[in-house]
Amino acid sequence: MSSNNSWWWIVGLVLSLILIGGFWGCRGCGPQEETGVKPESRKAPLTKDDYIKKAELYYLAGDYEEAVSVLEEAVKLDPKDAYLHLELGRVYEDMGKDTESINAYIQAIKLDPSLKNISVPEVENEELWMEKE
Numbered sequence: 001m002s003s004n005n006s007w008w009w010i011v012g013l014v015l016s017l018i019l020i021g022g023f024w025g026c027r028g029c030g031p032q033e034e035t036g037v038k039p040e041s042r043k044a045p046l047t048k049d050d051y052i053k054k055a056e057l058y059y060l061a062g063d064y065e066e067a068v069s070v071l072e073e074a075v076k077l078d079p080k081d082a083y084l085h086l087e088l089g090r091v092y093e094d095m096g097k098d099t100e101s102i103n104a105y106i107q108a109i110k111l112d113p114s115l116k117n118i119s120v121p122e123v124e125n126e127e128l129w130m131e132k133e
Contacts, residue, residue, distance in 0.1 A: 046073075047077075048074050048077045048078050048081070048084075051070050051071065051073050051074035051077070052071075052074055052084075052087070054070045055067045055068075055070040055071045055074065055087070055091075058070060059091060059094075064091055064094060064095045065095075067091050068088065068091050068092065068095075071084060071087055071088045071091065072088070075088065080111055081111070082107075082108045082109075082111035082112035082115060083108075085104045085105070085107040085108035085111065086104070086105065086108040086115060088104040089101045089102070089103075089104030089105040089108060092104055
């Protein structure tokens with residue numbers, strides 16, 4: 001009978017240690033203290049490359065409007081990056097927005113004349129492209 005009591009005593013001790021360890025090990029697991037700073041505002045700002053990756057994901061998902069929005073944010077960070085304007089032009093082209101597409105391509109070519117050989121969209125109003133050159 002005494003061996004049975006000692007077994008329960010050991011189980012009780014182990015359970016107590018687990019509970020105490022859980023309390024000690026979980027400091028900070030509960031609700032965070034209010035500091036006045038929201039967690040999302042502590043994140044580092046997105047870089048141009050972050051925007052490009054996000055735009056690519058939106059584009060691949062078929063959400064062209066979001067891809068354009070994200071690329072425009074990237075352009076705000078680096079307005080002289082011809083690649084960004086080129087990508088913006090391609091998204092606009094896939095959206096069927098010829099005027100916006102052409103304007104983006106022209107901006108890309110102005111920033112990097114070596115892009116002059118890029119293929120441009122087949123547009124319904126060819127004079128639009130000719131006016132811009």
